[in-house]
Amino acid sequence: MADSRRLALHALVFDDPERTVAAVRALRGAGFVVPDVHSPFPVHGLEEALDLPPTRLALATLVGGLLGGSLKLFFQSWVHIVDWPMNIGGKSLFSLPAIVPITFEITVLVAAFATLGALFVRRRLYPRLRPEEAPSQPLRRATDDRFVVLVEERDAGFAPDTFRRLCASLGPSDVIAPWRTL
Amino acid sequence: MSATSAALPRPEPLIQRDPSYGELTRAIAAPLEERPGAAWWSAFLVAASLLALGLGCIGYTIYKGLGVWGLNRTVGWGFDITNFVFWVGIGHAGTLISAILLLLRQQWRTSIARAAEAMTIFAVMCAALFPLIHMGRPWLAFWPLPYPNSRGSLWVNFRSPLAWDVFAISTYFTVSLLFWYLGMVPDFATLRDRASGLRQKLYGWLCLGWDGSAHTWQRYDKACLLLAGLATPLVVSVHTIVSFDFATSVIPGWHATIFPPYFVAGAVFSGFAMVITLLMVTRRAMHLESIITDRHFEYMAKVLLTTGMLVGFAYATELFTAWYSGSEYERFTFHNRAFGPYAWAYWLMVTCNVVVPQVFWSRRARRSAAVLFVASLLVNVGMWFERFNIIVTSLHRDFLPSSWSMYRPTLIEVGILLGTFGLFFTCYLLFVRVAPVIAIHEVKHTLAQQREEAHHG
Numbered sequence: 001m002a003d004s005r006r007l008a009l010h011a012l013v014f015d016d017p018e019r020t021v022a023a024v025r026a027l028r029g030a031g032f033v034v035p036d037v038h039s040p041f042p043v044h045g046l047e048e049a050l051d052l053p054p055t056r057l058a059l060a061t062l063v064g065g066l067l068g069g070s071l072k073l074f075f076q077s078w079v080h081i082v083d084w085p086m087n088i089g090g091k092s093l094f095s096l097p098a099i100v101p102i103t104f105e106i107t108v109l110v111a112a113f114a115t116l117g118a119l120f121v122r123r124r125l126y127p128r129l130r131p132e133e134a135p136s137q138p139l140r141r142a143t144d145d146r147f148v149v150l151v152e153e154r155d156a157g158f159a160p161d162t163f164r165r166l167c168a169s170l171g172p173s174d175v176i177a178p179w180r181t182l
Numbered sequence: 183m184s185a186t187s188a189a190l191p192r193p194e195p196l197i198q199r200d201p202s203y204g205e206l207t208r209a210i211a212a213p214l215e216e217r218p219g220a221a222w223w224s225a226f227l228v229a230a231s232l233l234a235l236g237l238g239c240i241g242y243t244i245y246k247g248l249g250v251w252g253l254n255r256t257v258g259w260g261f262d263i264t265n266f267v268f269w270v271g272i273g274h275a276g277t278l279i280s281a282i283l284l285l286l287r288q289q290w291r292t293s294i295a296r297a298a299e300a301m302t303i304f305a306v307m308c309a310a311l312f313p314l315i316h317m318g319r320p321w322l323a324f325w326p327l328p329y330p331n332s333r334g335s336l337w338v339n340f341r342s343p344l345a346w347d348v349f350a351i352s353t354y355f356t357v358s359l360l361f362w363y364l365g366m367v368p369d370f371a372t373l374r375d376r377a378s379g380l381r382q383k384l385y386g387w388l389c390l391g392w393d394g395s396a397h398t399w400q401r402y403d404k405a406c407l408l409l410a411g412l413a414t415p416l417v418v419s420v421h422t423i424v425s426f427d428f429a430t431s432v433i434p435g436w437h438a439t440i441f442p443p444y445f446v447a448g449a450v451f452s453g454f455a456m457v458i459t460l461l462m463v464t465r466r467a468m469h470l471e472s473i474i475t476d477r478h479f480e481y482m483a484k485v486l487l488t489t490g491m492l493v494g495f496a497y498a499t500e501l502f503t504a505w506y507s508g509s510e511y512e513r514f515t516f517h518n519r520a521f522g523p524y525a526w527a528y529w530l531m532v533t534c535n536v537v538v539p540q541v542f543w544s545r546r547a548r549r550s551a552a553v554l555f556v557a558s559l560l561v562n563v564g565m566w567f568e569r570f571n572i573i574v575t576s577l578h579r580d581f582l583p584s585s586w587s588m589y590r591p592t593l594i595e596v597g598i599l600l601g602t603f604g605l606f607f608t609c610y611l612l613f614v615r616v617a618p619v620i621a622i623h624e625v626k627h628t629l630a631q632q633r634e635e636a637h638h639g
Binding site: 015017018036037038039040041042043044046047050052055057058061065075076079080083084086088095098099101102104105106108109111112113115116119120122123124125126127128140141142143144145 | 386398426630
């Protein structure tokens with residue numbers, strides 16, 4: 001597959017999520033490469049149909065939370081034991097229960113930022129001045145009521161006739177003419 | 183289980199008249215693309231005027247000092263802290279709907295979550311104002327934050343509930359804002375793709391180049407779940423910590439271990455009342471009756487009934503504990519609360535919060551717009567008075583009878599309270615003009631599931 005370069009993208013447009021999933025299954029079953037599907041909402045069963053690997057986003061949450069919480073715990077202990085010890089009725093300087101609330105809040109705060117940050121970085125979500133800079137999205141209605149299945153045409157292993165026949169049987173509401181991506 | 187549900191009549195669909203996905207987009211996005219009508223403008227004018235009044239009163243307070251309020255040496259917390267707790271509580275329903283109901287996979291949340299989250303953000307903004315003004319010198323408001331300074335080793339006392347409060351409220355606000363924004367990103371993309379010119383640029387900027395890719399949706403869903411998982415303990419912690427402001431003190435009437443759950447239940451109760459009030463008006467004004475249906479309101483009424491009884495149970499527990507403790511001061515405080523000079527406020531609270539929600543045992547009441555609207559307003563009044571009772575009646579007759587006094591708010595304090603309502607409604611009215619008041623992508627998802635169920639069930 002090393003020399004199999006992507007030549008063009010075909011797009012099949014559907015108006016129904018169930019038919020979209022069926023189409024992805026059929027296309028992939030017939031050996032076509034479906035790099036992505038654009039949809040106005042997360043389609044049930046699409047992840048399995050596309051065989052997406054599980055996301056490791058939760059790892060970012062965990063790391064962020066642990067980092068934020070432990071640093072804050074350390075910082076508060078340092079403040080109250082080392083830098084600014086206050087004797088309150090002879091109570092222990094290390095008063096864990098009293099510093100738990102803020103530790104908890106900071107854990108949640110940093111974990112939330114880490115989750116969002118990881119999502120934005122991983123999926124390259126950032127403010128763009130021109131929407132055209134957005135990753136390829138062939139149809140504006142994909143954020144409204146259309147489900148767009150992309151199919152890669154490669155210089156090896158792409159059978160145009162089979163593709164055309166399969167397309168017709170899947171019942172798309174529209175087929176967008178392939179565009180070259182090279 | 184299946185036998186029972188087969189015997190029961192199938193509930194009406196959450197989204198009525200089975201619209202197409204495109205029709206849903208139009209129904210929610212169209213109001214944003216038209217010019218606002220006379221109703222919006224008149225509401226906005228009223229809200230903005232109230233806000234201006236509030237700003238004037240705040241300015242006067244800061245200029246003259248806190249002496250313009252009705253506080254005295256005995257009652258050091260009055261209207262301001264009452265309003266603070268009231269507004270923080272309002273916010274809780276938004277997080278409950280958006281996070282806890284998401285984790286519980288309650289499909290009915292999708293129609294109301296966005297507006298409820300907006301309510302959370304604006305309510306917390308209103309709440310945060312009060313401690314700021316209460317400081318008397320709001321330009322020093324950064325003092326409760328730990329920052330390296332040139333005053334020697336001087337840090338915030340992290341063991342103080344008031345410092346916990348600062349962190350709890352600011353974390354709550356930030357995480358709610360992130361969650362709210364994340365929820366709106368796909369909808370901003372929808373708006374971008376319907377718009378042209380400057381609006382397209384603005385929404386394009388806001389939607390972060392969203393393209394609805396399956397890879398993005400996968401992680402997006404995960405991120406929403408993770409944030410919901412974080413927000414759920416957070417929301418419980420916030421009102422818990424607010425209640426610690428009282429419960430860790432030694433004032434009879436405040437010093438009670440029941441405070442955290444009591445406050446959280448009350449917060450959800452008052453928040454749902456506010457959601458009902460707001461959505462009643464929003465739905466009517468924006469013609470969203472087929473998406474925010476009577477069934478949604480019926481569920482919210484049930485939450486109101488449940489939390490109302492929880493709150494009532496807490497009131498009873500407080501009375502019992504005061505009596506059972508054998509502590510003279512505890513007993514006196516609660517006797518004074520129920521039969522003293524502020525008895526009218528206590529019984530108003532009991533009527534609004536315990537008696538009024540009982541009407542929702544009746545299905546007809548749960549489905550009547552008029553009953554829901556009036557009851558939700560009464561609950562809000564009752565919940566405001568609950569905080570007033572907790573704060574003022576616990577303080578005004580303290581251990582030393584010679585220092586007993588009464589508290590009544592000055593017009594300035596009333597003006598500031600009205601001002602926060604102005605701030606809240608100004609923000610909400612602006613929100614319904616720039617962002618979809620219903621989460622478009624979530625409602626479409628609900629519709630798809632509804633169709634699937636109808637198909638297979």
